[in-house]
Amino acid sequence: MKGLTLIEFIIYIAILGAVLVLMVGFSWNIIHSDIKTMAYREAQQNARFAMERITRAIRAGQNPLTVFTLNNGIIYQNGAALTTDQVRATGLGFTNINNAYKINLSIEYYNPDNRLEYEASVDLETTSMPRQ
Amino acid sequence: MNNFMKFQSGQSLIELLIAMSIFILAISIISFLVLDAYVANRSALERTQATFLAEEGLEKARASRDLNWQNLVSIGSELIDDKFTRIVTVQEISPNRKQVVSQVSWQLVENRPQEVNLITYLTNWQAIVVLNCNTVCQNNGYSGGSCKTAKACKGTPLGGLGEYQCPSNRICCCQ
Numbered sequence: 670m671k672g673l674t675l676i677e678f679i680i681y682i683a684i685l686g687a688v689l690v691l692m693v694g695f696s697w698n699i700i701h702s703d704i705k706t707m708a709y710r711e712a713q714q715n716a717r718f719a720m721e722r723i724t725r726a727i728r729a730g731q732n733p734l735t736v737f738t739l740n741n742g743i744i745y746q747n748g749a750a751l752t753t754d755q756v757r758a759t760g761l762g763f764t765n766i767n768n769a770y771k772i773n774l775s776i777e778y779y780n781p782d783n784r785l786e787y788e789a790s791v792d793l794e795t796t797s798m799p800r801q
Numbered sequence: 802m803n804n805f806m807k808f809q810s811g812q813s814l815i816e817l818l819i820a821m822s823i824f825i826l827a828i829s830i831i832s833f834l835v836l837d838a839y840v841a842n843r844s845a846l847e848r849t850q851a852t853f854l855a856e857e858g859l860e861k862a863r864a865s866r867d868l869n870w871q872n873l874v875s876i877g878s879e880l881i882d883d884k885f886t887r888i889v890t891v892q893e894i895s896p897n898r899k900q901v902v903s904q905v906s907w908q909l910v911e912n913r914p915q916e917v918n919l920i921t922y923l924t925n926w927q928a929i930v931v932l933n934c935n936t937v938c939q940n941n942g943y944s945g946g947s948c949k950t951a952k953a954c955k956g957t958p959l960g961g962l963g964e965y966q967c968p969s970n971r972i973c974c975c976q
Contacts, residue, residue: 698835699835706842709846766869787804791849793855794853795857796860798863
């Protein structure tokens with residue numbers, strides 16, 4: 670009865686192996702979803718901040734077409750960057766309706782290698798008009 | 802010795818079962834948390850989108866106010882991006898004041914409805930409001946007032962002669 674038989678040892682290794690494989694796969698899932706959450710948050714915060722600045726500028730009576738520029742995926746307000754270099758703005762559109770502006774903004778996480786876990790994009794839309 | 806062996810093997814089976822159930826419990830709790838974090842994140846994103854859409858609804862109402870006060874009425878439901886439904890409800894509070902509620906609703910997942918409500922009050926500031934003596938006094942914290950000659954006024958006079966719909970030789974006297 671002393672010591673392990675070969676069969677017992679093999680079963681032991683098999684169970685340990687199965688548990689380890691499960692645990693590693695599971696940890697990967699957690700790490701990936703953490704990365705994805707981070708990417709989403711970054712895109713979201715940037716989009717919200719830029720949108721807030723744009724609506725305020727329009728309310729203050731500024732012309733968004735001259736104040737806001739999109740250059741290499743970064744949004745600038747009078748030359749100062751509004752978004753970080755961790756994200757890229759893929760679209761910034763102003764549609765003039767009477768004296769109001771409809772704003773369409775798309776921001777995605779900078780992901781040059783097209784890796785699935787870093788994919789995150791945010792689309793926002795609103796309308797703002799000058800306060801009289 | 803024989804009895805002891807039997808006891809030993811029985812206990813290890815129970816141990817195995819307990820260990821497995823603890824493991825499964827821990828795994829399911831963690832996977833629930835991970836899934837929930839993801840859903841919470843998506844919910845935050847959609848809430849941001851919905852808030853901006855609701856603000857757009859209020860801006861529309863503001864535009865109607867500036868163009869034509871009479872045109873400031875409820876807007877029926879609009880479907881945006883095949884996902885968000887916006888309803889702008891306008892309710893008249895008083896002739897020159899309206900309450901505007903911009904409601905955006907959507908489904909986070911099936912059967913999990915979410916909504917964002919923005920409420921504001923708009924005033925027809927372009928309306929020419931004729932202030933009479935009594936209202937002016939009430940707006941200034943008095944119980945009321947009437948037009949009297951300067952001599953007869955025992956209260957506090959507001960404005961000059963002939964102001965606030967008073968005849969030209971009377972002043973507005975608040976009580």
